[in-house]
Amino acid sequence: MSMNQPQSNYSYADYLESSEEIRYEVIDGQIISMSPAPTPKHQHVQRELLIEFGTYLRGKECSVFGSPIDVCLFANQTTPNEKIKDWVQPDIVVICDRNKINPQNIVGAPDLVIEILSPSTARNDRVIKFNNYQKAGVREYWIVDPSNEYVEVFLLQNNRFISSGFYTKEDSIKVNIFEDLSIELKHVFQDDSGK
Template structure:
């Protein structure tokens, strides 16, 4: 079925009225993605990164979530679903404020977001979602390229992102949000 036909502007309320399981992302009321299922390579990278964060965060206040889960970037607990016009489904995110974890979705900007590129989503991840995450105040944003085996890390500096570096499969990277967390990319990217 999908989103209601004949409309060009959607709210989260429209999305919640859909009776079937349906995945889509919307920025400023416009559908930006209704992607096919991810490839095995894409999903393996997401799973490996999720494992790293889940193990590191065990017993801590922050939680890691992997897709699919909706993130209503500019909402708070009082925002009516009819007023929510931006929601995304990052491949992986970390939320440190338990008040942002709603019953059905994440409310507001996560602390860290990771997007793993797919050929069909690369433009959105690098441009549309990058700008939305920056505007929403996501503190750390990673763009992971499973095909070139690289990770670009951006950190919010005031209201704009600055690139902290680009890391390859042989690198050990430090997570900016958690200075004592390191990830050996050999465990993430498999030849």
């Protein structure tokens, strides 16, 4: 399907068949994001979080993945690609059910999703994707602001996201889906020049 066609009713099959080298996210058949490349600060924060989670998860059942990776929130292993109308590419996901990991994508709700804000994605991350992650059953959702150096954490309780805390560069975050993992944000927000 060409990006010049009306932006409605896209399916994951259309996306996979496209010859265009454009990454985008779709909610209910509608394109919600075709973002420019992330900034160096965004990439730094993503890299540091991937290091923290990757080191902790080495040899464990759960796995961490960084964008770009397609997450088909409301699909399962038997859902045909033509029927998938929702997929996103979160900055970081943690998956503890290996049955959700396919060769080309993730199907179903991740256990933890982290979105790193940029000016072009902030509304989607805070509203549209927030609501879809909640609806899909994501257990823990982090919104990371690299410019202002803070993290908001939301936990799923009774099918609703409840704010669990607001953390700044001086804080340590307890990762709620794991009993024994905390991340010191001074490492995450420290820039590559050591500041």
